[in-house]
Amino acid sequence: MNMQQAIKMTAAETALVDAYGAQIGDLPGDGAVLSLRDTLVHELRTAGLPTRRIESWHYTDLRTLLRDVPAADPSAFADRVEAIVPGSSVLSVRNGQADLKSVPEGIKARSYTDSLVDGSAAAGLAILGADDAIGRINGGLVRGGLEIAIAEGAEFAAPIEIQVVQSHGQAHTRFPVSFGAGSKATVIERHVSTSAEASFVSTVSDVTLGEGADVIWIVVQQQGPADTHLGQIRFDLAKDAKLHIFVINAGGKLVRQELHGRASGEGADLTLRGINLLGGESHTDVTFTLTHAVPHTTSSEIIRNVIFDRARGVFQGKILVAKDAQKTDAKMACNTLLLSDEADMSAKPELEIFADDVQCGHGATVADIDHTQLFYMLARGIPEKKARAMLVNAFVAEIVEELEDDEALVEALEGVISAWLEKHA
Amino acid sequence: MLEIKNLHARIAEDGTEIIRGLDLTVKAGEVAAIMGPNGSGKSTLSYILSGREDYEVTEGDILYNGESILELDPSERAAKGIFLAFQYPVEIPGVATMQFLKVAMNEQRKYRGEDELTTPEFMRRVKEAAAELKIAPEMLRRPLNVGFSGGEKKRAEILQMALLEPKLCVLDETDSGLDIDALKVVADGVNALRSPDRAVVVITHYQRLLDYIVPDTVHVLYKGQIIKSGDKTLAHELEAKGYADIIEAAA
Numbered sequence A: 001m002n003m004q005q006a007i008k009m010t011a012a013e014t015a016l017v018d019a020y021g022a023q024i025g026d027l028p029g030d031g032a033v034l035s036l037r038d039t040l041v042h043e044l045r046t047a048g049l050p051t052r053r054i055e056s057w058h059y060t061d062l063r064t065l066l067r068d069v070p071a072a073d074p075s076a077f078a079d080r081v082e083a084i085v086p087g088s089s090v091l092s093v094r095n096g097q098a099d100l101k102s103v104p105e106g107i108k109a110r111s112y113t114d115s116l117v118d119g120s121a122a123a124g125l126a127i128l129g130a131d132d133a134i135g136r137i138n139g140g141l142v143r144g145g146l147e148i149a150i151a152e153g154a155e156f157a158a159p160i161e162i163q164v165v166q167s168h169g170q171a172h173t174r175f176p177v178s179f180g181a182g183s184k185a186t187v188i189e190r191h192v193s194t195s196a197e198a199s200f201v202s203t204v205s206d207v208t209l210g211e212g213a214d215v216i217w218i219v220v221q222q223q224g225p226a227d228t229h230l231g232q233i234r235f236d237l238a239k240d241a242k243l244h245i246f247v248i249n250a251g252g253k254l255v256r257q258e259l260h261g262r263a264s265g266e267g268a269d270l271t272l273r274g275i276n277l278l279g280g281e282s283h284t285d286v287t288f289t290l291t292h293a294v295p296h297t298t299s300s301e302i303i304r305n306v307i308f309d310r311a312r313g314v315f316q317g318k319i320l321v322a323k324d325a326q327k328t329d330a331k332m333a334c335n336t337l338l339l340s341d342e343a344d345m346s347a348k349p350e351l352e353i354f355a356d357d358v359q360c361g362h363g364a365t366v367a368d369i370d371h372t373q374l375f376y377m378l379a380r381g382i383p384e385k386k387a388r389a390m391l392v393n394a395f396v397a398e399i400v401e402e403l404e405d406d407e408a409l410v411e412a413l414e415g416v417i418s419a420w421l422e423k424h425a
Numbered sequence B: 001m002l003e004i005k006n007l008h009a010r011i012a013e014d015g016t017e018i019i020r021g022l023d024l025t026v027k028a029g030e031v032a033a034i035m036g037p038n039g040s041g042k043s044t045l046s047y048i049l050s051g052r053e054d055y056e057v058t059e060g061d062i063l064y065n066g067e068s069i070l071e072l073d074p075s076e077r078a079a080k081g082i083f084l085a086f087q088y089p090v091e092i093p094g095v096a097t098m099q100f101l102k103v104a105m106n107e108q109r110k111y112r113g114e115d116e117l118t119t120p121e122f123m124r125r126v127k128e129a130a131a132e133l134k135i136a137p138e139m140l141r142r143p144l145n146v147g148f149s150g151g152e153k154k155r156a157e158i159l160q161m162a163l164l165e166p167k168l169c170v171l172d173e174t175d176s177g178l179d180i181d182a183l184k185v186v187a188d189g190v191n192a193l194r195s196p197d198r199a200v201v202v203i204t205h206y207q208r209l210l211d212y213i214v215p216d217t218v219h220v221l222y223k224g225q226i227i228k229s230g231d232k233t234l235a236h237e238l239e240a241k242g243y244a245d246i247i248e249a250a251a
């Protein structure tokens, strides 16, 4: 991405660079952070947003798809919303400002703005590689977020909800979250839009699990119909750590959710489940990379896409098994329900295996509603619209039910799905 | 109650004619058996009665209570009281059996302008009917038909029939795959539904089931036509001599 001369910037590129310019002097950071920001924005300016010529952005040509970016509006203000699972501890970020009113015991939380100001955030702002457009945009413009440390052995009765509420304008947030050895927690990362006006959101969560930590990390993305959501989760799993990531995309016009992680300790286990509900003219991309770095680690990934209208879905999944990572067990599946002739799905599951004694597999399927099932339901007197909605719901409900240990959570997620289907199906 | 007149129907996809001028009348209160060798069009007929769109009616008519149902979609036919117990009940992962039953019952009630059932009333009805059919509550907690044995699936069909209280019941080879005990349970379930305002069409190619569900009329379906009709003695005759004679005599 080393370009000799500045490209002609698109409206969106100009808006992002201008957003930086307009906030100079106001963006938090010490000297190191500020110079890093400057470098990132300079790269954005010279290289531009990624196009389909960049392999990892082949199916999501951000430069073409991102038409414009709403101006940052410091007066944009949104109230907290109710926790999605009743009784959760809610830690919110509104308009870049962390709200630490209800931090439960066992958690140390501070405003990420403070980490920018004192420079401790600098190392984490490094991008993952030349094509890490999300890391670049976010690093340049991030104003706030939460830095969270979960104590060793801590357990929680209720989920911890990290809430990013946005009415319009821009939000750039970061969430470095570390889970101490043996801790057990459910975190819900929730992105909500409170208006139909356009928002542009970039967010990076940096999740590290200590030895034996057992974590469920849920992403509920419910942006508005005009919104752009660029999300990234980085994760690292120590010995015997267990992480279940569950992503549900039920909103947004242009969405890219990246997940990049590493099983670094023996016995580490990753489960990824994704539900993507797409309609209208939206474009939603889930891109996942996982490195099995050591022997005896396991992972399982299932992505379910439901695509209506003229929406487009993308799933890229790459599992890399290092040379020493014998006995790796990894299975990846991407299943899509295409519900219109104009809907589209691109799936690219990949395995790169350098060890010889492993069990790895992947598969991708694309189908329409099963007509035999549909007829069976109609023959019992269920009207077609309702029967279709039930079958679509069934297609995704299966993987929600895996979280059955937490009934309230399952109910909340089913609620997100049925609300979306009621509106779109 | 049911009048099928000179029905011709073909597979929509490739135009193959399966039903070739079929006539059949079934009165309210009657139990009619349709017998015939494999491939003669029995299941196809049952699907056409239910309105499956894989088949196209090219000629003739189907009257239900005096009115043509050809323009009705399957869910409307069901709500009007036509029920098909499938030869191969369909598994639907992700749809809970109880939820399915409740939606089906209430959607039919809505269509007919009746109030929806309250949850306790629904539960009471399901429990009662399930006990009659020796269906374990555990089975009802699974997704619809998923992991059910062949016999369990057939019993689940009869459970649905009992709960939906249809007026015209079509049972497509409900006996296949059942051992004798299960067969009796199913037959009892069907017999319990027999009433003067209800008709039952039993499709089978064995006489065995008809020992337990005794038919008023028996019809032989062959190559898409009814080639012979009679009373229950016709079933015994078929059992003893097979289809060959009748087919020859009709030719």
Ligand SMILES: Nc1ncnc2c1ncn2[C@@H]1O[C@H](COP(=O)(O)OP(=O)(O)O)[C@@H](O)[C@H]1O
Pocket: B011, B018, B036, B037, B038, B039, B040, B041, B042, B043, B044, B045, B054
């Ligand atoms: N949807 C279909 N596609 C292709 N062939 C079909 C279809 N439905 C029925 N047939 C054919 O029509 C004939 C009658 O089938 P069916 O009604 O199942 O017979 P039966 O139930 O009497 O055994 C068979 O030759 C069968 O293969």
Ligand SMILES: [Mg+2]
Pocket: B042, B043, B044, B087, B172, B173
């Ligand atoms: Mg058949």
